[in-house]
Amino acid sequence: MKEEIYRSQFRLPYELYEKLKDAADKSGSSVNAELVLRLQQSFDNPDEQLKKIQNKLAVQELKAMLSEASLTVGMMNLLTKVDTQTPETAEAAEELFNSLRNRLANLGDLEQRVEEITSSIITE
16 A cells, blocks of 8 residues: 655755755765654653663663674684794793683673663664
C-alpha cells in the first residue's frame, strides 16, 4: 500500500532554509527528508527521542568495543609472524604481546559486554 503524501509549498526565512540545507548535506539526505524528519521529531514524545539517542549511543559503544577487540587480535596475529630469533626482538615481541593482551583484558568479558549493551537497546 502506497503511503499518502500531501504536496505543498511553504515559505520560511532564508536563514532557516540555509540551516536546513546544511543539516541535510551533513546527513546525506535531501532538504525535504531533513524537514520531514525534524518536523516529525517535534511531535515525538521526549521519551521516544531519549530512547533513540540511547540506542544510538549503545550501538556506537558496541561498534567501538568490537573494533578495538578486532584490531588487537589482528595485531596479536601479526606479532606471531615476527622473527624472534634475536633476544632483542624476542623481548620486544613479548612486551608488545603482553601489552596487547592487557588491552583485551581491559575490554573485559566481551561476550558479556555485548549482551549487556544489546539488552540495553530499548525497543519500541
